[in-house]
Amino acid sequence: MATRHLYVVRHGVADPFGELTEAGQRQVELLGRRLTSLPIDAxxxxxxxxxxxxxxxxxxxxxxxxxxxxxxxxxxxxxxPEEIPPAWAGFFDGYDAAEAAAGARIAEALIGRFAMPADVETHEVLVTHAYPVAWLVRDALGAPPARWLGLNCGNTALTVIEHRAGLAPTLVLYNDMGHLPAELRWTGFGPGTRP
Structure with a gap:
């Protein structure tokens, strides 16, 4: 039975213009070293x-x-969500139906392309952003759609999801920052302790 191994990561820390900072480049370098021991196909x-x-x-x-x-x-x-949690009201303020529908279409396409078994054993790295990581994790766990909220992942944190034919997805690892020194472990979502 072929397994699709997804190594899902959030990009390195970026500046307000979307370019990697020096810290972000260092995070990605450290992640790259970690991934060299895996049989990555793409x-x-x-x-x-x-x-x-x-x-x-x-x-x-x-x-x-x-x-x-x-x-x-x-x-x-x-x-x-139809009923927005009070803590998230400001985040969704101004979102209209068209924007919500566009986001839902992208989310469906993301799941349709990557969250399924492969014909042959594959090991794929997905370099994406915090919200798509949360959406893939929510999908793997079979959680309700609103459960993506609050699943904050660190920059270059490693999440591993496996998809096999006939079985539910397996969340092997979530938000693992073991390859990063403490000063580079950050979610980007407000202050707080760094694990």
């Missing part, structure tokens, strides 16, 4: 600059591995 990335640059750095650590764009990995809000 690196897919979002079309946004911070993900493109992160994927290229990873590709330098994985000689011969194809590095390609996947539009489904773009940063997007995958689901807008």
């Amino acid at each position: 690196v897919w990335h979002s079309p946004l600059a911070r993900a493109v640059r992160s994927a290229r750095i990873l590709g330098e650590h994985l000689p011969g591995v194809a590095v390609r764009e996947a539009a489904e990995l773009v940063d997007h809000v995958p689901h807008v």
Whole structure:
């Protein structure tokens, strides 16, 4: 039975213009070293600059591995709940039905392309953004759509999901930052303790 191994990562820390910072580049370098021990077949990335640059750095650590764009990995809000939790009211303020529908279409395409078994054993790295990572985790767990809220992942944190034919997905690892020193472990979502 073939397994599709997804190594889902958020890009490195970026500046307000979407370019990797020095810390972000260091995070990606450390992640690249970690991934060298795995039989990676492909690196897919979002079309946004911070993900493109992160994927290229990873590709330098994985000689011969194809590095390609996947539009489904773009940063997007995958689901807008009908009843918005009070703590999230400001986040969703101004979202209209068209924006919510567009985000839902991208989320559906993301799941349709990557969250399924493969015909042959594959090991793929997905370089994306916090919300698509949360959406893929929520899907793997079979959780209700609104449960993507609050699943904050760190920059270059490693999440591993396996998909096998006839079985529910397996969440092997979530938000693992073991390859990063303490000063580089950050979710980007407000202050707080760094694990």
